[in-house]
Amino acid sequence: xxxxxxxxxxxxxxxxxxxxxxxxxxxxxxxxxxxxxxxxxxxxxxxxxxxxxxxxxxxxxxxxxxxxxxxxxxxxxxxxxxxxxxxxxxxxxxxxxxxxxxxxxxxxxxxxxxxxxxxxxxxxxxxxxxxxxxxxxxxxxxxxxxxxxxxxxxxxxxxxxxxxxxxxxxxxxxxxxxxxxxxxxxxxxxxxxxxxxxxxxxxxxxxxxxxxxxxxxxxxxxxxxxxxxxxxxxxxxxxxxxxxxxxxxxxxxxxxxxxxxxxxxxxxxxxxxxxxxxxxxxxxxxxxxxxxxxxxxxxxxxxxxxxxxxxxxxx
Amino acid sequence: xxxxxxxxxxxxxxxxxxxxxxxxxxxxxxxxxxxxxxxxxxxxxxxxxxxxxxxxxxxxxxxxxxxxxxxxxxxxxxxxxxxxxxxxxxxxxxxxxxxxxxxxxxxxxxxxxxxxxxxxxxxxxxxxxxxxxxxxxxxxxxxxxxxxxxxxxxxxxxxxxxxxxxxxxxxxxxxxxxxxxxxxxxxxxxxxxxxxxxxxxxxxxxxxxxxxxxxxxxxxxxxxxxxxxxxxxxxxxxxxxxxxxxxxxxxxxxxxxxxxxxxxxxxxxxxxxxxxxxxxxxxxxxxxxxxxxxxxxxxxxxxxxxxxxxxxxxxxxxxxxxxxxxxxxx
Numbered sequence: 001x002x003x004x005x006x007x008x009x010x011x012x013x014x015x016x017x018x019x020x021x022x023x024x025x026x027x028x029x030x031x032x033x034x035x036x037x038x039x040x041x042x043x044x045x046x047x048x049x050x051x052x053x054x055x056x057x058x059x060x061x062x063x064x065x066x067x068x069x070x071x072x073x074x075x076x077x078x079x080x081x082x083x084x085x086x087x088x089x090x091x092x093x094x095x096x097x098x099x100x101x102x103x104x105x106x107x108x109x110x111x112x113x114x115x116x117x118x119x120x121x122x123x124x125x126x127x128x129x130x131x132x133x134x135x136x137x138x139x140x141x142x143x144x145x146x147x148x149x150x151x152x153x154x155x156x157x158x159x160x161x162x163x164x165x166x167x168x169x170x171x172x173x174x175x176x177x178x179x180x181x182x183x184x185x186x187x188x189x190x191x192x193x194x195x196x197x198x199x200x201x202x203x204x205x206x207x208x209x210x211x212x213x214x215x216x217x218x219x220x221x222x223x224x225x226x227x228x229x230x231x232x233x234x235x236x237x238x239x240x241x242x243x244x245x246x247x248x249x250x251x252x253x254x255x256x257x258x259x260x261x262x263x264x265x266x267x268x269x270x271x272x273x274x275x276x277x278x279x280x281x282x283x284x285x286x287x288x289x290x291x292x293x294x295x296x297x298x299x300x301x302x303x304x305x306x307x308x309x310x311x312x313x314x315x
Numbered sequence: 316x317x318x319x320x321x322x323x324x325x326x327x328x329x330x331x332x333x334x335x336x337x338x339x340x341x342x343x344x345x346x347x348x349x350x351x352x353x354x355x356x357x358x359x360x361x362x363x364x365x366x367x368x369x370x371x372x373x374x375x376x377x378x379x380x381x382x383x384x385x386x387x388x389x390x391x392x393x394x395x396x397x398x399x400x401x402x403x404x405x406x407x408x409x410x411x412x413x414x415x416x417x418x419x420x421x422x423x424x425x426x427x428x429x430x431x432x433x434x435x436x437x438x439x440x441x442x443x444x445x446x447x448x449x450x451x452x453x454x455x456x457x458x459x460x461x462x463x464x465x466x467x468x469x470x471x472x473x474x475x476x477x478x479x480x481x482x483x484x485x486x487x488x489x490x491x492x493x494x495x496x497x498x499x500x501x502x503x504x505x506x507x508x509x510x511x512x513x514x515x516x517x518x519x520x521x522x523x524x525x526x527x528x529x530x531x532x533x534x535x536x537x538x539x540x541x542x543x544x545x546x547x548x549x550x551x552x553x554x555x556x557x558x559x560x561x562x563x564x565x566x567x568x569x570x571x572x573x574x575x576x577x578x579x580x581x582x583x584x585x586x587x588x589x590x591x592x593x594x595x596x597x598x599x600x601x602x603x604x605x606x607x608x609x610x611x612x613x614x615x616x617x618x619x620x621x622x623x624x625x626x627x628x629x630x631x632x633x634x635x636x637x638x639x640x641x642x643x644x645x
Contacts, residue, residue, distance in 0.1 A: 221405030
């Protein structure tokens with residue numbers, strides 16, 4: 001078990017390093033650089049050269065990489081190359097709670113819808129409820145999340161005026177202000193996600209309900225609820241948990257887009273701003289954090305496996 | 316006193332791509348209290364379907380029970396609601412399935428899977444159930460029962476798992492255990508041990524056993540009475556000894572001739588039954604065994620022979636059983 005943990009953690013670190021390195025070099029392959037973005041290609045050659053030296057962009061690329069990497073290892077993500085040169089860590093720390101709140105709430109909403117929907121669809125196969133779940137899943141998958149977001153704003157914010165249309169309120173201003181700002185974007189992000197999980201749960205449950213051990217559980221005379229929740233559902237969770245881990249990346253991507261619709265200054269906005277400005281340190285830092293979240297959530301999934309399945313626990 | 320289990324004219328059909336396929340066509344058999352009865356037949360003859368019908372565990376659809384009665388302790392199980400049926404399963408009728416490797420839930424400990432039925436049916440606490448589980452595991456011949464209780468199925472061998480399944484089937488001291496090919500998936504050396512344990516425990520607890528098997532050789536040793544099934548019908552039934560000594564159906568005779576026997580001269584050639592069992596979707600007219608039967612006469616194609624008593628307690632569904640008998644004594 002501890003070896004399993006160690007192996008997974010080491011793997012996670014390698015993935016993070018690979019992502020960070022890839023992003024570092026890709027940013028420099030993309031045409032245009034910070035100087036161009038800053039001076040609108042209008043500065044004189046001398047000023048450009050001075051700025052380049054100041055930002056360390058005159059050095060060979062591998063030296064830049066080594067310097068950046070060494071700094072990251074010490075926990076220093078650098079400073080934005082704009083204006084008052086705010087530390088990247090500070091920018092991210094401001095944006096991260098917003099994105100995490102959004103993604104987390106979207107996740108909760110998605111699971112809260114998907115688990116009962118998938119279970120009902122599987123246990124009442126071919127019923128009206130099953131068809132309704134299938135329809136919902138197809139709708140949810142085919143609607144782009146930013147469009148759902150706009151729709152939600154029109155209905156619940158503009159027309160009904162139940163919830164605020166845009167912006168974000170930190171938790172320190174109270175639970176309801178925080179939640180009310182997040183509900184609409186979270187639903188927009190979570191819809192497609194819940195559709196995927198509901199379908200996964202349905203098909204995994206249908207498979208498990210056909211197994212010998214479920215028939216044995218019924219032959220024991222266990223009440224239906226025990227057969228489903230003790231014997232069938234945990235077994236159906238094994239493949240579903242895998243997909244949840246992968247789909248969490250989708251959720252982050254969705255959050256990045258939907259943040260712009262709802263004018264939430266989260267990680268997505270930081271990233272897009274950073275890319276447009278060729279603000280290398282900001283983009284590198286933000287991507288590193290996003291990859292850390294992704295890798296960490298997958299690590300969590302691996303641990304969850306061990307909790308669910310004794311065959312992995314005793315490996 | 317009426318029999319503990321009385322299946323009377325049971326009919327089950329499956330909805331297939333080619334329409335309705337009859338899997339069980341009027342099966343009748345009885346099991347008395349404490350009695351060991353065998354149901355023998357080739358795969359596809361409808362024996363497992365019959366067993367699952369008794370517990371009402373057939374997947375419906377595609378299966379459908381279209382006729383007959385299943386009287387258990389005087390109550391027709393085909394007319395009982397789902398909730399009383401559930402309380403009967405595991406409590407009064409236990410079942411052992413063919414596949415020990417897949418019959419236990421991989422995510423739950425052996426102890427949990429053994430105690431849950433007792434908690435549900437007997438209303439005892441988990442601790443009490445665990446104490447009983449240890450005794451049961453000991454009774455089915457599992458060493459270190461306390462340790463095994465905490466283990467998971469993947470840590471047990473096939474034979475051990477089948478012992479656990481037997482313990483589960485017996486945990487609530489049912490009136491009847493149905494064992495569907497309980498040893499088919501196991502090593503030959505383990506098969507006899509498992510059957511011994513099952514027979515021994517059922518006898519000790521006074522539990523009736525309906526043993527379903529394709530192996531006529533094991534039946535002689537463990538069953539009081541034998542029912543031979545072919546193509547969804549019971550073609551011969553009787554006391555095990557009578558049926559072995561004087562079979563009254565050409566199919567039973569064929570089964571006996573195709574396995575080695577100690578009461579025959581050594582080196583006598585085994586005689587397999589020619590041909591193969593019929594496709595249930597395209598049964599021959601009249602007697603289903605007719606195309607493989609060397610005694611077949613024109614009338615065998617005209618009507619389906621019903622089982623008729625030929626001597627006390629012995630029935631045969633063959634128009635020509637007298638010729639068969641005459642041949643045997645000649």
